[in-house]
Amino acid sequence: MVEQVDVVVVGLGPGGEDAAGRLAEAGLSVVGVDRRLVGGECPYYGCIPSKMMIRAGNALAEARRVNGLAGHAEATPDWAPVAARIRDEATDNWNDRVAVDRLVGKGVRFVRGTARLVGPATVEMSDVSEVSGVDGAVGADDGVRRFEARRAVVLAAGTEPVVPPVPGLTETPYWTNREALRTAELPAELLVLGGGAVGLELAQAFARFGAAVTVIEASDRVLAVEEPESSDLARRAIEADGVSVHTGYSAKVVSHVDGRFTVGLEDGSHLAGTHLLVATGRRTDLRGLGVDTVGLDPTARAVPVDDRMRAGDRLYALGDITGKGAFTHMSMYQADIVVRDILAQGGPGADYRAVSRVTFLDPEIGAVGMTEAQARDAGLAVRVAVSELPRSARGWIHKAGNDGFIKLVADTDRGVLVGATSAGPTGGEVLSALAVAVHAEVPVATLRHMIYAYPTFHRAIEDAVKRLD
Numbered sequence: 016m017v018e019q020v021d022v023v024v025v026g027l028g029p030g031g032e033d034a035a036g037r038l039a040e041a042g043l044s045v046v047g048v049d050r051r052l053v054g055g056e057c058p059y060y061g062c063i064p065s066k067m068m069i070r071a072g073n074a075l076a077e078a079r080r081v082n083g084l085a086g087h088a089e090a091t092p093d094w095a096p097v098a099a100r101i102r103d104e105a106t107d108n109w110n111d112r113v114a115v116d117r118l119v120g121k122g123v124r125f126v127r128g129t130a131r132l133v134g135p136a137t138v139e140m141s142d143v144s145e146v147s148g149v150d151g152a153v154g155a156d157d158g159v160r161r162f163e164a165r166r167a168v169v170l171a172a173g174t175e176p177v178v179p180p181v182p183g184l185t186e187t188p189y190w191t192n193r194e195a196l197r198t199a200e201l202p203a204e205l206l207v208l209g210g211g212a213v214g215l216e217l218a219q220a221f222a223r224f225g226a227a228v229t230v231i232e233a234s235d236r237v238l239a240v241e242e243p244e245s246s247d248l249a250r251r252a253i254e255a256d257g258v259s260v261h262t263g264y265s266a267k268v269v270s271h272v273d274g275r276f277t278v279g280l281e282d283g284s285h286l287a288g289t290h291l292l293v294a295t296g297r298r299t300d301l302r303g304l305g306v307d308t309v310g311l312d313p314t315a316r317a318v319p320v321d322d323r324m325r326a327g328d329r330l331y332a333l334g335d336i337t338g339k340g341a342f343t344h345m346s347m348y349q350a351d352i353v354v355r356d357i358l359a360q361g362g363p364g365a366d367y368r369a370v371s372r373v374t375f376l377d378p379e380i381g382a383v384g385m386t387e388a389q390a391r392d393a394g395l396a397v398r399v400a401v402s403e404l405p406r407s408a409r410g411w412i413h414k415a416g417n418d419g420f421i422k423l424v425a426d427t428d429r430g431v432l433v434g435a436t437s438a439g440p441t442g443g444e445v446l447s448a449l450a451v452a453v454h455a456e457v458p459v460a461t462l463r464h465m466i467y468a469y470p471t472f473h474r475a476i477e478d479a480v481k482r483l484d
């Protein structure tokens with residue numbers, strides 16, 4: 016039997032949960048399905064618990080900076096409060112009851128089960144263990160359910176950690192971000208495969224608590240998608256925390272014997288540790304979602320969408336699955352477009368010129384829009400400028416922990432910024448001014464004649480703007 020509803024939302028991560036709730040509040044009949052936890056990766060295994068770890072690690076680092084600035088301080092790291100905070104405050108011990116109740120309270124019928132498309136606007140849900148909401152239909156249902164959406168199916172199924180095909184790896188008890196963020200114990204010696212944002216953030220946080228951390232990155236620099244200056248800064252920052260960094264090396268074989276991991280590298284050398292974190296990216300299982308039944312390529316890396324997030328007849332996609340940037344704010348941004356389109360409310364379509372992202376290292380490395388290399392590849396008339404934070408008034412005053420810079424990427428034909436990086440103690444916050452400049456295409460001439468408060472970190476933007484001349 017196929018039940019008719021207005022909308023089916025597959026995956027209730029940040030964007031799916033938001034879209035389902037808003038559409039139900041607008042009066043549509045909405046079924047939201049998730050096979051794991053309502054809220055998705057971000058609150059349980061991603062942004063929030065990782066930032067709690069980072070906040071704690073940064074507090075330790077600040078305490079260590081008292082020496083030479085304000086007397087003497089000794090900080091004794093203890094992982095227990097970090098693990099307890101993640102378990103009790105962030106994730107409710109990885110229980111989504113509150114989130115389910117909130118969603119149901121908005122009028123969404125929630126199904127806990129695995130969903131797949133089985134034809135146009137038709138979704139089958141299997142392994143159903145819970146159905147909550149609407150008509151008081153709360154209870155267990157272990158059967159298979161089928162829904163046809165009159166208005167839309169919204170694919171918001173997010174991504175899973177990539178586990179690279181390294182011989183031996185899958186036979187070992189390796190961690191992904193999910194185990195790393197659930198750990199009640201500090202790993203003694205942590206090997207991290209992957210020097211992207213997730214790998215580096217966790218590497219620095221664990222190192223600040225006393226773990227011996229080694230990062231192995233296949234490309235020739237960490238944080239390879241960002242500016243080379245960002246890669247250099249990130250490397251220096253984590254090395255200062257005692258992290259050992261190996262770039263240009265791929266793992267060729269992994270083993271786990273007597274409680275120890277060994278990673279064999281391509282040059283024949285080996286690295287060993289008590290724990291291994293795989294942080295080599297994310298992937299979407301489009302085949303498992305049955306996208307071939309609606310004419311989409313199940314081997315693609317992402318679901319292609321137009322600027323209204325439409326992926327086909329009565330089909331939308333949002334979030335990580337669209338490949339436009341694996342960020343919570345992207346998922347929420349796209350959810351807003353989906354909701355407005357389904358409700359025919361109008362408003363602007365998707366615009367990816369000014370995508371902000373922050374790697375929450377200490378120093379924070381924020382970036383928006385294009386990198387210099389991307390701007391040059393796009394054939395723009397590029398001019399760049401860099402100002403160093405330690406040379407700014409505020410950076411000099413700040414002293415310990417003042418590393419950072421502002422880098423601007425300008426299109427001289429149009430006289431606007433097309434990209435920028437803001438790294439420093441509050442790099443992610445300073446980024447907001449640059450995000451406005453890139454998004455709104457504020458003329459560089461206007462940026463040059465603004466009044467920047469003294470002595471702020473954001474005043475380093477003015478120094479960089481002057482250097483564009």
Ligand SMILES: Cc1cc2nc3c(=O)[nH]c(=O)nc-3n(C[C@H](O)[C@H](O)[C@H](O)COP(=O)(O)OP(=O)(O)OC[C@H]3O[C@@H](n4cnc5c(N)ncnc54)[C@H](O)[C@@H]3O)c2cc1C
Nearest residue numbers: 026028049050055056061062130172173334335341342343
């Ligand atoms: C360690 C880490 C730190 C991060 N930190 C940040 C950060 O600081 N800032 C930031 O912006 N982003 C961060 N991210 C990324 C962020 O978590 C994701 O971009 C965001 O969660 C994606 O949201 P989404 O809506 O696409 O889906 P997800 O959050 O991935 O949720 C998708 C949901 O769909 C469900 N699902 C999948 N397939 C099916 C199916 N077939 N049937 C039913 N349900 C299904 C899943 O169970 C899941 O609950 C981080 C990620 C990680 C791993």
